[in-house]
Amino acid sequence: MDRPNPVTPQLLAAVAVALLFAGFLPHLVSDFTSFQFTQAMAYGVALLGLNILTGYNGQFSIGHSAFYAVGAYTAAILLYHFEWNHYATLPVAALVAFAVGFLFGLPALRLEGLYLALATFAFAVATPQLLKFDAFEHWTGGVQGLFVPKPEPLIEGLSADQSLYYVTLAVMVLLMALAWCLLHSRSGRAMMAIRDNPIAARTMGINTALYKTTTFGISAMYTGIAGALSVFVTEFVAPDAFNFFLAVNLLIGSVVGGIVSIPGVIFGGLFLVFLPNFAQDISRTYPFVPPPWAIFGIFLILVIYFVPFGVWGAVERAFAWWKRRPAGSGR
């Protein structure tokens, strides 16, 4: 299960059905629900970055909130101070996040496992402090943050929320496709070889240092794009939104969706948006149950117990079981 799936007619059909469903969704639900799905997809893109890094390259990070912030602030500053077009900020956010990620990947080369996790964690903890720093206040808005307007609908007849939903969907599908291509390429196989056995990979002539830093950069780029999208969705950035809780949430989303998967990120994103609401509804409905956070924690543990390889891992395993079943026993 550690390799991306091959292209099969079934896979293409499933993708088509999923896309068709996703395309109609905003017309079936309210603007608010579309907004929630847009949020989930923005998270999904960020999780994709984390999956590429951790799931396929074996490098840990509890600091992706920092790259999310880099993307978000790049977009917000371009929108607020330079009045750029929204969509034009996306490639810039991607580039800046890539650069930051690549640079961060250099010292990270020397660190492994828990130590790398700590270094990224330090980065995440320091991010809000840096964003608040007085010297940058002119650009970042300091503790007050920056307001940016939502993009205008691209097509007449769509609401701003619906339009943003489609844009985010398009970006997510494009980035998923790119991730799929990357992981199926020579480079992708090299990335996974490094994850599975770094020493063997090096012996085979793979430039592990270059691959690892580049992967860090690509991962940061994905998460940075997600950050920029999140700015369009919430129309506001402030340092306190990019704290360590966000970093932990991204990790949770990744594992819940299935960290060694591409489609899993959709489930991870949905989990991050809808589970807190669900926990809250339970807590509000029954007066004597613990507060929402405790319920969230319980659900988290249960999910790990029952779908240890994440939602997509479970789907893949069910599919594999279905294919392996003895002939003739099916209906």
Place this chain on the structure above:
Amino acid sequence: MRIKNLLAAGAAIALLAGTAQAADMTGITDTTIKIGNTNPYSGPASVYSVIGKTITAYFEMVNEMGGIQGRQIDFISLDDGYSPPRTVEQVRKLVEQEQVAFLFNTLGTPTNSAIHRYVNAKKVPHLFLATGASKWGQPDKYPWTMGFQPTYDVEGEIYAKYVLENIEDPKIAILFQNDDYGKDYRDGFLHGLGDKADELVVSMLPYEVTDPTVDSQILKMQESGANVFFNITIPKFAAQAIRKSCEIGWKPVHLLNNVSSSVGATLTPAGLECSTGLITALYIKDPVDPQWHDDPGYKEWVGFMEKNMPDADMTDVNYAFGYNVSRLMHHVLDTCEDLSREGIMGCAANLKDIELPMIMPGITVNTSPEDFYPIQSEQLARFDGERWVTFGEVIHAGSR
């Protein structure tokens, strides 16, 4: 900045359009009024969640007693974990899905900042926020948002005035939380000191909420030779600062921000002896203070608490805060003839000399269509080892 101009123009048009259209009765029927709220029931700011719980209990009591103007109150209070993106989501849920009539006492500065523009674009009243930032009183730019408590910067100015008038040759140390709350207080204080600020302030140090202690900051401030200490911290760090300066024998004139003035929540843990001599500006009656124990307003609050929240820790001043703001909301709805969104906003902007049970005597709620700062007065007080002893006049200050 073009965006800001657009916003102002949009707000003006919104007001004009509002009067021309039929009244917006969203969230209000003949039998119910639906009110939305966000509160940090989880995460780092959970200490304030008792405010949401108090308001919930208050409206439950009101409903049992027949509601307001014959209508039951449907108070929906959602958890945002003090995270701005979550606040946006929850407020959109309240406005678009739950279709609340208005938002009431949403808590926190960064969280309310995130929804400031949205609620004004949607023309949803955003009333009596639980934050002391000064930006909630701009009726020309944001005609649907109104604060409640005295703003932090005004309070900072009150202390500055006190220092200039009463202390000879002041050398000032400032400890502040590195966020919008801390910086609002700090800037108001520096503004109040005027041109001399640079010369008078000898030490100015921030701390982060994630810091374990502020001990080292206190040491440095003592070392700076300051004889005035302006302490802009939340209760946990305020208590640490009070105790640490006491331990090391640093005895400046210690100005403590109102945020941490609770005797039960800050001074008792810090040690009453060490707290003696502290100066603060008050507007809420401290529940622990024996001078109020025969006061009718205090008795009313205690009656409410004992009946509706029997398990609560009554030394926590946040329960009194929640009760005050609920009473104010109750008053607005009770006396308002036009219960449309515009009508409620209009009523909230026309309050004259309203007294609230747990607000100090002589301090009243006043608003007008130009004045969106309901409470603007505070009273200086000094801690005598048991309770806050007020001194001087009630200070009324206009917000900058």
Place this chain on the structure above:
Amino acid sequence: MDLFLQLTFAGLAIGSIYSCVALAVVMIYQATDHFNFAQGEMAMFSTYIAWTLVGLGAPVWLAFLLAVGLSFLAGVAIERVIVKPVENAPVLNQIIVFIGLLVIFNAVAGWIWEFTIKPFPSLFPADLGFKSTLIGPHHIGVIALTLGVLALVFAFFRFTRVGLAMRAAAANPDSARLVGVSVGWMLALGWGLAAAIGAVGGILVAPIVFLEPNMMAGVLLYGFAGALLGGVSSPGGAVLGGLVVGVLENWVGQYVPGGSELKLTFALILIVGVLVFKPAGLFGRVVVRRV
């Protein structure tokens, strides 16, 4: 110079707390080969139990011992009931379970005891017979008790069969099983000991930072940093690492320009810098992996 001494001692004082937490972190790492992110919240919960006992009239030392004992049992129970199902799962799954535990402990503590700060009495007498403005009696007590616990931990791992078995179970479960070590119970025992040491840490921290459900968040952060700086395989290194972090943090705040605002950032950069050159920490052993 006076300020320098003041800051250094203040750093040692606060560093002693990081040391104590770092020691608990290393303890569980030695016993289970993992970091437990819920460790801080568990320590906070233990401290609340001690606080409740003190409130019921127990002398503070008795409350301390009872809370530490209860925490040991709770640690064993948590391992057996909640952690066991993910014993063989990937590291990340275990981390998520730990995060789940963290969130549950935090929320439940707030639910039971509310979020207002509570004063917690010091275990040590306020008067030690001498007076120093450099360091208070509680901080001296913290350092002494932390060193005491360190000595016990050292002796336990070095000289007892159980300690050896625990290290074996963590380092190489399969071989340990072959020689007859009950790996599952060793893990549970490790959790129990870590929870007990965590409780000691919480009870030592609480008189300084005040008891509230979020009290350990910041401390744990620095505790982790201290543990990694010293080396996660070395209890003594962890204690030293905690002290170094405490002192460093104070120096940076004073002597680096912009340091007071970016104290934490600079401290973390320094630690990461050290790790880049000494990836196993200052006192950690480099593990050579065989292919």
